[in-house]
Amino acid sequence: MDCGFNWEYNSLINELIQGMEHTKQLRAYFSSTVSSDKIQELHLHMQIILSSFENSLSILKWTDSITQTPQVVVAPPPSISVDEISPKTDDLNGNFKDNDQDLRYVSKKRKQLPTWTEQVRVSAENGFEGPTDDGYSWRKYGQKDILGAKYPRSYYRCTYRLMQNCWATKQVQRSDDDPALFEITYKGSHTCNQAFNSAAQPTSPEKHEFKKQANNPKIVQSNQMLANLQANLRVNTNDLNKKETTCSFPFSPTFSGFVDENLHFQVSQVDDNLVGGYSPSFVSPTTPESSYFSLPSCQMNGSRRIHSLHHSESDLPDLFSANTSSTSSPIVGLEFPLEHVELDPNFPFDNSEFFR
DNA sequence: GATATTTGACCTGC
């Protein structure tokens, strides 16, 4: 076992431990009465668990690729179900007709792929006809009317299936009850390197839409505003009687987003490690249902860094909570009153709305 | 012309 493998192995263990810890916290939440102000915290922990498991899968996948082991069956996380491997043995004896061999091999291989399902809500006003980009390039290869379903199911496979032997597929099914809700079933993890091919990879209509949004001056301005906010928001912790709760999870310093025509801020592409992915509303007064947002790079006074900030809408409206970290301590939950939040007065942002 | 999507036909598993 070389050092690289050890490092990945340790990373995997850490990821799984984190998932387990947050699952325990979730369980504790559910064991008590869940009040409305706890809902967003529940959402937070669920996102973290998902990120941990996804990171675990990525690590396993990378380890698999460097060892060049064919068809390693990846152990699924609890939220992932693996299709049962067929007990038939005559399917594996290789006695196929030549022109059928590939098809049958593919079918058997796919039977072993891990599957998991995500639900993605798409707002009508953002113009998407389908779920938002998940960071991978997919090619649609089929559509099928499903018995009892109002909307057809679409089938996608990785664009690089042939070039990089990547067998990831996904199925997209629009909800009958809620047309804005898409249930996406993923089968198999990507073994391709799409970041490497990003410059040359073909674009889907969804990505075309994203690029149009990214070129929108309003969106560029919004991203600049977000960067400014990150640079100017401070929390004075010098004399803060802080209330910390142990809470460790990984975050990434990367972040991107855009605003739509109505200047609603929306996270469009977040790193897998970044908690969130749902619409924050610190800009728009028209989306008051959530005042939570993630600011992965906000610097607090002293050495603490804000990773996320939550303006409680409970009966303590002036109380903020944040997940913070420092160079010497892990990420912790921190609660602080409003007066400790400082925004640079030169920052072009209507903080009266945010600090409502 | 290259690439992506559509859609009817075919295949597979239950």
Added chain:
DNA sequence: GCAGGTCAAATATC
């Protein structure tokens, strides 16, 4: 036999 999944030729788009 049926429903779901995939293929591949035709068509659309860039």
